[in-house]
Amino acid sequence: MTTTTKDKNKKIHQGRNIKRFREMLGMKQDALAFEMGEDWNQQKISLLEQKETIEKEILQRLSEILKIPINAIESFDEESAINIISNTVNNSDTATGNSLYNNYPTFNINPVEKWLEALDENKKLYERLLETEKQLVTSEKEKVALLEKLLEK
Numbered sequence: 001m002t003t004t005t006k007d008k009n010k011k012i013h014q015g016r017n018i019k020r021f022r023e024m025l026g027m028k029q030d031a032l033a034f035e036m037g038e039d040w041n042q043q044k045i046s047l048l049e050q051k052e053t054i055e056k057e058i059l060q061r062l063s064e065i066l067k068i069p070i071n072a073i074e075s076f077d078e079e080s081a082i083n084i085i086s087n088t089v090n091n092s093d094t095a096t097g098n099s100l101y102n103n104y105p106t107f108n109i110n111p112v113e114k115w116l117e118a119l120d121e122n123k124k125l126y127e128r129l130l131e132t133e134k135q136l137v138t139s140e141k142e143k144v145a146l147l148e149k150l151l152e153k
Contacts, residue, residue: 011052014059017076019049021068035065 022032029049033040048054054062054073063070 012075012077013052014054014073015049015051017073018054018062018066020076020078021066021073022049025066027066032062032065036061 022029029042029045033042033045036045048058059070059073062068063073
């Protein structure tokens with residue numbers, strides 16, 4: 001595949017790439033801001049995603065948080081990725097009816113299952129809370145018994 005002059009001169013929009021990767025990971029701007037530190041908020045992330053180029057230090061931090069190589073943020077071009085994918089489709093596959101595209105995708109996200117997991121986690125947290133409370137009550141009873149013993153003497 002040959003690269004045209006247009007492709008070489010095309011600027012990569014790093015902010016837009018941050019947004020794409022963040023959204024692919026299902027992360028909200030607020031969550032990313034929280035991970036970036038106290039100086040950051042949702043509005044600052046929004047402004048960052050509008051910038052064409054981003055400072056190296058910020059890219060490094062984003063790379064660590066999103067667990068994506070800096071190179072991916074600096075060089076990802078959606079148009080080029082689509083061209084590569086479309087150029088690698090074997091025409092014989094589509095002619096025989098074997099398509100790379102799934103017209104009926106299956107999503108393995110079961111909201112009921114996620115809800116049950118959350119309930120189970122809440123139950124475990126509640127049980128730990130009760131156990132901690134029992135320990136505190138026992139500790140308080142021991143203190144009272146000790147004080148009563150000291151007062152009797």
